[in-house]
Amino acid sequence: MYRKILITTDGSAVSKHTACAGVNFAKQMGADVLVLYVAPEYQYPVYVEIIPPSYPSEEEYLAQMRRVGQEHLGSVLRAAQDAGLRCEGLTAFADAAALKIVEVAEQRQCDLIFMGSHGRSGWGQLLLGSVTNKVLSHTSKPVLVHRLITEPGT
Template identity: 75%
Template structure:
């Protein structure tokens, strides 16, 4: 059925729960996993004429985001290792996380994208947009949307 599954993470509690479900799904199918974290591109401050000394350089920003991405992806890789699922991880940079997810899935020959949904509706959805909805509208690869019934954060 599915041989290679792309599992996305943004480091949130929702994406961590989604990743766990994705790894279990991959184990059941005997599929391999590509774990992906997409970091936003570096933004120069446009509101000042001189960049403040405390503002990180592009190199510092990219290094910090690479470390954060590696941490988020590492937890998925460890989960895969515990369950005997072959996996690799990747951190990418892009203006649009959704388009990068679609591109990576296509370039890496993934045959399923396993992604979470925060479950926002109404104004929250309209104002914040949805990476999941954008992925759904831009890919030809099947997408499995994992939606949590309750908030994973502690009460």
């Protein structure tokens, strides 16, 4: 049914558990996996006239965020490989994470977007996460929203 599933992660504990559930779902479907971490774009300081020496350059920032992305993607990619799935990880840069998720799903021809109901910025169990809600409203692709009943570690 699904040949390629986009699994998102923001690096939070909840997101990692959701991503692993996505890997299990992909295994059941026999689908390939693309794991995506969206990092914020580089921001120049407000006081652009004088950039403090300790402020990272754009190149330093991008390199650091790629390392962070690899850390966040690593456990999910290992789980996919252990499950015998073809998988790929991608760190993308955007200030609007939801729109980047939709864009990557289109560009990489994913059949399904698998994401958590809440991530790093979730409001407990009260509201659907803002990124998830925006993805749902901006894509015509199917989105499987995974909801953890209990927080990881409880």
